[in-house]
Amino acid sequence: MPIIQPAVALSTRQEAFCRHYAASGNAADAARQTADREFVPDHDIS
16 A cells, blocks of 8 residues: 655644544544643643
């Protein structure tokens, strides 16, 4: 199967989210794992 190159590169945070989501299958957990703690407190991500 050929590898398809994306039209635009993902940011570091987007790539981290994708990796966490692929590993866990849980989007909310992936968002919590990759949230910028300085700007988004834990209680705001549910």
